[in-house]
Amino acid sequence: MSIPGEQAEVAALLRRLAGRDPIETHISAVYVGTDTVWKLKKAVALGFLDFSTPAAREHFLRREWEINHPAAPALYRDVVPVTRAADGTLALGGAGEAVDWVLRMAPVPAGNFLDAVAARGGLDGALLDAIADAAFALHAALPPVTGIDPVAALDRVLSGNVAAAHAAGLPAARVEALDAAARGWLERLAPHLAARAAAGHVRRCHGDLHLGNLCLLEGRVTPFDALEFDEDLATIDTGYDLAFLLMDLDHRVGRAAANRVLNRSIARSGDAGMVAALPLWLSIRAMIRAHVLARTQGPAAGLPYLDRAEAMLAPPPPRLVAVGGLQGTGKSRLARALAPSLGAAPGALVLRSDEIRKRRAGLAPEERLPPAAYTPEASRAVFEELAALAAAALRGGHAVIADAAFLRPEERAAIEAARGEAPFTGLWLEAPVEVLRARVAARRGDASDAGVAVLEAAAARDHGPLAWQRLDAAGDPLPGALAALGLNAGAPC
Structure with missing residues (x-):
């Protein structure tokens, strides 16, 4: 790559300011200094773009700043002219005629990209x-x-x-x-x-x-x-x-x-x-x-x-997997482990009831909701949305893993009904309550707000008849889940 001859003087100025050669692409030269980066658009016309005139380069540099500055205000500083003084010398932002333009940016350590x-x-x-x-x-x-x-x-x-x-x-x-x-x-x-x-x-x-x-x-x-x-x-x-x-x-x-x-x-x-x-x-x-x-x-x-x-363009057919069980059984960990191996790239869509609940409240997954937000009506709306999203994704040809406690028979029936024509597998994780109690007490930064009291109350309830595949979650349930789904670890299916 090379810089067009008409920009040789500008390139030399920027080279002196940076103290090193630029990083080049076919359309730009980026001069990385100690505390400033200068980006020069090359005077090229390639069919899909035309930077051949100073006016075009100014326009597209200003457009670049306008598009990028809102997301990266600390990175994108300003657009300045390269000016020619009366004695013929070049400077940045001088009083003379603008002969070219550069975008000034903050430097980023190479290892931070x-x-x-x-x-x-x-x-x-x-x-x-x-x-x-x-x-x-x-x-x-x-x-x-x-x-x-x-x-x-x-x-x-x-x-x-x-x-x-x-x-x-x-x-x-x-x-x-x-x-x-x-x-x-x-x-x-x-x-x-x-x-x-x-x-x-x-x-x-x-x-x-x-x-x-x-x-x-x-x-x-x-x-x-x-x-x-x-x-x-x-x-x-x-x-x-x-x-x-x-x-x-x-x-x-x-x-x-x-x-x-x-x-x-x-x-x-x-x-x-x-x-x-x-x-x-x-x-x-x-x-x-x-x-x-x-x-x-x-x-x-x-x-x-x-x-x-x-x-x-040759994805496997969709399928629906539901992962249920008491709080602390590792449902989300298992869902995340299974998802890359399931269905079309880049793996199954994991629909987690806790994340749906947070999104409905306008919160990020790790932000906490007060106990008052966990009403029966709110929970019904969450499970209705989970089933609707699963059905839509399956109709679109994408595999889905539904991650929720599914403690009520009607919740399990609803997610099974979302399958449409897709195959369905229900996985039920279980472990001794004392194991689950320790896990729930140790959780930090998770989308689930459930504490030990919620676990104790859920464990005491009758969950009704259960036809899903039971897996021991006291250890690692992944091998049993893979076997139940007919998967090899790491192999898309």
């Missing part, structure tokens, strides 16, 4: 939850955009993918077969995508939401570098925006990481309807990465992502 954190194995559960929360907050702050045809927009993306994949030298027959399969999915999903647009899920999103565009800044996961040069590519369904992050996690870190972010995101948003379109969205995102890598690094570099794009 989340692709780097992932590479060193640093994405633990708490950080994955924080990633999901950051994506949720980003999307929740965006207003819906009307007048967008999401089907036509994705059709254009598919056409662009085919052309780019052929130009990059990916196997032609596989590219054409993948395109045909994707268009079949798009046709089937058209009513669903249109309904989501009408419901307000299309927004001016990030557009390039992957691990490399998330960083740790002031202790928070912070999205940055949102796509600024193409409004159409960024005005999309929030689920399609999230799908890039899920695909990136699935590929770089593993399915369990992607599954955790998916489920945390839906626990916050309640948008379980997005899972119906995930196979298509994930495949498109993988295909984009495939042809980009094939173009920049050679066709072989894109093949792993082409493999992934194909696999996303």
Whole structure:
């Protein structure tokens, strides 16, 4: 990569200010100094963008600041001109004529970018939850955009993918077969995508939401570098925006990481309807990465992502698993362990009654509700929503794990009825009360508010006839659960 000759003087100035060579892409040069970062857009016209004039570069730098500053105010400082003085010298923000423009940003340690954190194995559960929360907050702050045809927009993306994949030298027959399969999915999903647009899920999103565009800044996961040069590519369904992050996690870190972010995101948003379109969205995102890598690094570099794009469009059929039992039996731990191995990528949707209850109250999962919030009426509404969300996800072709106590026969009957045509397995966890008492007393930072008194009262009740598979939860119930479901550990089914 190189900087266009017409920007050589500007590049030299920024090189002196930073004291080092820039980090380059095909469209930008980023100069990282001790306490400031300067971003220069290259004077290039590539068909899908045109930065060839100073006026265009100013416009898109200001647009970049405008889009990114709300989510990352500590990172995005300002846009300043590179000016030429009467003696011909260049300066930042001087009194002379503006010959170019730069975006000033705060520096971020290289190890704080989340692709780097992932590479060193640093994405633990708490950080994955924080990633999901950051994506949720980003999307929740965006207003819906009307007048967008999401089907036509994705059709254009598919056409662009085919052309780019052929130009990059990916196997032609596989590219054409993948395109045909994707268009079949798009046709089937058209009513669903249109309904989501009408419901307000299309927004001016990030557009390039992957691990490399998330960083740790002031202790928070912070999205940055949102796509600024193409409004159409960024005005999309929030689920399609999230799908890039899920695909990136699935590929770089593993399915369990992607599954955790998916489920945390839906626990916050309640948008379980997005899972119906995930196979298509994930495949498109993988295909984009495939042809980009094939173009920049050679066709072989894109093949792993082409493999992934194909696999996303051939998901296993949906199934419903319910995990019940008294407080402290480890229902949520088991559900989370099972989910990555169940159903379409990135694994089953886990619907947890405690998280639904918190969302209905406008709270994050770990925030506590007062005892007065646990009325019979509130509990009925939670279980009704759980069953409705499960039924909708199953109809959309996605596997579901329903995680709740299910202490009443009518609650178990309702979740079983949500199965529709999908296979159902009920798992019932049990352990001695003294074991459960110790676990409940030790819980911290969990979505469940149930204490020892709630456990004691629940244990004393008659739970009615129980036909679900009983598992000993005094130890690890995962092997028994896998056997009951016919799964091998880590193998999607």
